[in-house]
Amino acid sequence: MSEIKITVNVDGYLAVNKYSVDEENAHIELVDDPDTAEFLKLVRVCPAGLYKVDEDGTKHFDYSGCLECGTCRIACGDTIIAKWRYPEPTMGVQYRYG
Numbered sequence: 001m002s003e004i005k006i007t008v009n010v011d012g013y014l015a016v017n018k019y020s021v022d023e024e025n026a027h028i029e030l031v032d033d034p035d036t037a038e039f040l041k042l043v044r045v046c047p048a049g050l051y052k053v054d055e056d057g058t059k060h061f062d063y064s065g066c067l068e069c070g071t072c073r074i075a076c077g078d079t080i081i082a083k084w085r086y087p088e089p090t091m092g093v094q095y096r097y098g
Contacts, residue, residue: 014048014067016096020087021064027087028063028072034080045075068092 039059042051048067052060066087073084086092 010047013097017067018094018096019065020091020094022087022091025088025091026063027068027083027085027092028061028066028081029083030061031080031082034059038076038080041075042072042080045071047071066093 036057036059039051040053043053047069048065050062050065051072054060068086070084073081
């Protein structure tokens with residue numbers, strides 16, 4: 001029996017999605033000065049890579065590319081996530097296939 005080889009390029013699939021960012025109404029907000037250990041959890045688990053730390057230790061977060069999966073909410077609960085909700089209608093990610 002021959003082996004089936006499947007290659008998935010996640011970045012390629014994410015690139016076809018459409019994002020409508022609500023600049024005035026962030027659907028995810030972090031607490032001021034989030035705990036570093038909790039923030040690093042999100043750096044590791046966020047599939048969209050929204051959480052980043054510079055070489056000098058500066059933390060960055062940008063909700064605009066959010067996949068609305070809730071991974072951050074599950075990983076950190078309310079320790080550093082001050083607000084998490086789905087974006088308003090017509091806002092957020094629109095998944096595209098093809």
